[in-house]
Amino acid sequence: MPLIELNNITKQFERKIALSSLSFHVKKGEMVALIGPSGAGKSTLLNTLAGITAPNTGTYLLDGVPIQHYKKRKELAKKIGVIRQQFDLIASLPVIQNVLAGRLGEWGFFKSMLSLFLPQDKQLAANALNRVGLLDKLYDQTSKLSGGEQQRVALARLLVQSPAVILADEPVASLDPARAEDVLAMLTKLVKEEGQTLVMSLHSVEYAKKYFSRIIALRDGEVFFDLPTSEITKEHLAELYLLKEMAL
Amino acid sequence: MKQLLSPLYLHKRLSLTLVLLAAFIWSLFSVTWSRDLLHAGGWATTVQILEGLIKPDLSPDILELAVESSWVTVVYAVTGMTVALIIAFVLGVLGSGVLVSSRPVRIVTAGFSRAVLAIIRAIHELVWALLFVAVIGLSPYAAIFALGIPYGGILGRIFADMLNDVPGEPIQALRAAGASRLHCLMYGYLPLIRSNMISYTMYRFECSIRSSAIMSFVGLGGLGYQIQLSLADLHYDEVWTFLFFLIAIVVLIDAWSNSLRKRLVL
Numbered sequence: 001m002p003l004i005e006l007n008n009i010t011k012q013f014e015r016k017i018a019l020s021s022l023s024f025h026v027k028k029g030e031m032v033a034l035i036g037p038s039g040a041g042k043s044t045l046l047n048t049l050a051g052i053t054a055p056n057t058g059t060y061l062l063d064g065v066p067i068q069h070y071k072k073r074k075e076l077a078k079k080i081g082v083i084r085q086q087f088d089l090i091a092s093l094p095v096i097q098n099v100l101a102g103r104l105g106e107w108g109f110f111k112s113m114l115s116l117f118l119p120q121d122k123q124l125a126a127n128a129l130n131r132v133g134l135l136d137k138l139y140d141q142t143s144k145l146s147g148g149e150q151q152r153v154a155l156a157r158l159l160v161q162s163p164a165v166i167l168a169d170e171p172v173a174s175l176d177p178a179r180a181e182d183v184l185a186m187l188t189k190l191v192k193e194e195g196q197t198l199v200m201s202l203h204s205v206e207y208a209k210k211y212f213s214r215i216i217a218l219r220d221g222e223v224f225f226d227l228p229t230s231e232i233t234k235e236h237l238a239e240l241y242l243l244k245e246m247a248l
Numbered sequence: 249m250k251q252l253l254s255p256l257y258l259h260k261r262l263s264l265t266l267v268l269l270a271a272f273i274w275s276l277f278s279v280t281w282s283r284d285l286l287h288a289g290g291w292a293t294t295v296q297i298l299e300g301l302i303k304p305d306l307s308p309d310i311l312e313l314a315v316e317s318s319w320v321t322v323v324y325a326v327t328g329m330t331v332a333l334i335i336a337f338v339l340g341v342l343g344s345g346v347l348v349s350s351r352p353v354r355i356v357t358a359g360f361s362r363a364v365l366a367i368i369r370a371i372h373e374l375v376w377a378l379l380f381v382a383v384i385g386l387s388p389y390a391a392i393f394a395l396g397i398p399y400g401g402i403l404g405r406i407f408a409d410m411l412n413d414v415p416g417e418p419i420q421a422l423r424a425a426g427a428s429r430l431h432c433l434m435y436g437y438l439p440l441i442r443s444n445m446i447s448y449t450m451y452r453f454e455c456s457i458r459s460s461a462i463m464s465f466v467g468l469g470g471l472g473y474q475i476q477l478s479l480a481d482l483h484y485d486e487v488w489t490f491l492f493f494l495i496a497i498v499v500l501i502d503a504w505s506n507s508l509r510k511r512l513v514l
């Protein structure tokens with residue numbers, strides 16, 4: 001049974017059709033890159049997968065259950081974790097609190113309030129930070145960290161949350177190339193180690209080919225192609241980006 | 249859309265500015281700028297006041313009285329601010345609607361809280377003081393509530409606005425990590441507005457010292473009361489001693505709030 005099952009998903013904003021009749025499946029453990037020109041609907045698709053945006057029509061089964069049946073935040077948080085471009089952390093809190101926020105779904109009220117003053121499950125946070133190479137920043141204020149470090153803190157939070165699927169919307173777009181590659185390599189490695197499933201939108205086709213086994217290309221809200229990375233040719237890509245420009 | 253709207257918006261703002269300017273100029277004309285603004289003995293009094301400024305009364309008795317009344321003034325302000333913070337926190341959080349997910353419920357609770365905040369701050373602390381003195385007499389509680397209630401209204405309104413202005417992304421990320429609305433308040437909203445909240449509260453604390461001093465004019469003790477007594481006796485040198493104490497308190501609080509802000513700045 002596929003972990004993610006999308007059938008004829010349509011999403012319309014006012015008059016703009018962002019997703020039109022989209023269908024695909026993602027199996028457990030797959031690494032999927034979403035590419036496509038700006039405005040193709042990548043973010044809309046990821047938000048739909050995260051349950052943040054409700055589609056107008058179509059069905060979305062997450063682990064065999066329709067997404068709207070996940071009534072509780074914490075149930076959904078076990079299935080799906082999200083990482084975005086930036087601004088995802090609470091800059092005025094210490095790093096450890098941001099990492100432990102991944103546990104909020106698990107904790108009861110008193111534990112989470114106590115943890116603000118006396119961090120709980122500290123070992124868990126320390127392990128996660130160690131894996132992203134930031135153990136020495138445990139008590140630093142998050143706003144003092146560089147962009148790349150902040151994305152790694154967001155990764156540590158995902159490690160603590162430990163969802164089955166990770167949805168990433170251009171998580172490295174605001175980083176310089178060296179930092180971007182670091183974070184990307186780290187994220188894909190962690191996902192593999194944890195046996196998770198990853199769906200990530202990317203602007204760089206090069207990175208998509210390097211780190212992902214399957215690439216789904218979107219254009220104008222439709223699947224333009226959906227192929228294993230090895231089968232993707234220059235022509236495919238030229239068509240994906242070129243046609244768009246000619247249409248303009 | 250935005251570009252289309254902006255000339256209209258600018259236009260609106262410009263006309264509002266003109267209207268306000270016109271109102272201001274008109275108000276200048278409606279003041280009678282005649283000599284009766286200063287009363288007859290005005291000049292002699294001015295000289296006496298200035299003499300007091302140069303030679304404030306520093307006798308031990310007056311100094312002791314000044315320290316005592318400063319203490320009363322500060323205590324009223326601190327307890328009044330405590331009451332204000334409680335009111336502001338509760339009504340501010342409710343008024344921002346961040347704890348409620350259902351839209352109709354949010355509109356009702358937020359609207360109600362904001363209305364209460366508006367009403368209690370619309371009434372000046374002096375009026376509250378007169379009301380409380382009428383009801384419970386000249387007791388410290390009258391001063392504390394008279395300060396705390398309108399200040400709670402002002403602070404609560406600002407807190408609610410700050411909470412509403414928090415950027416959406418970090419909160420949404422917390423939600424996605426499984427946080428409840430209460431979690432989002434504790435781990436998201438409050439840390440994000442913390443430094444603004446503290447510096448605004450400190451500013452209001454400073455204002456509350458002045459209000460507390462004024463409040464004692466209605467007979468509730470403190471610096472204002474002493475100033476009033478000395479003024480009645482035409483002892484301007486004593487008035488200045490008390491005023492210097494008032495200024496010293498405000499300066500101290502300012503220094504404290506600056507050091508707090510420096511430590512908390514992002």
Ligand SMILES: Nc1ncnc2c1ncn2[C@@H]1O[C@H](COP(=O)(O)OP(=O)(O)OP(=O)(O)O)[C@@H](O)[C@H]1O
Nearest residue numbers: 013014016017018037038039040041042043044045
């Ligand atoms: N909240 C919204 N309201 C109205 N239109 C929207 C909204 N969100 C997205 N759209 C529109 O839907 C289309 C798809 O947007 P989306 O953000 O999914 O594209 P994207 O592929 O993520 O683009 P980018 O690569 O620039 O991030 C765009 O034309 C966009 O203008």
Ligand SMILES: [Mg+2]
Nearest residue numbers: 042043044169
């Ligand atoms: Mg996008």
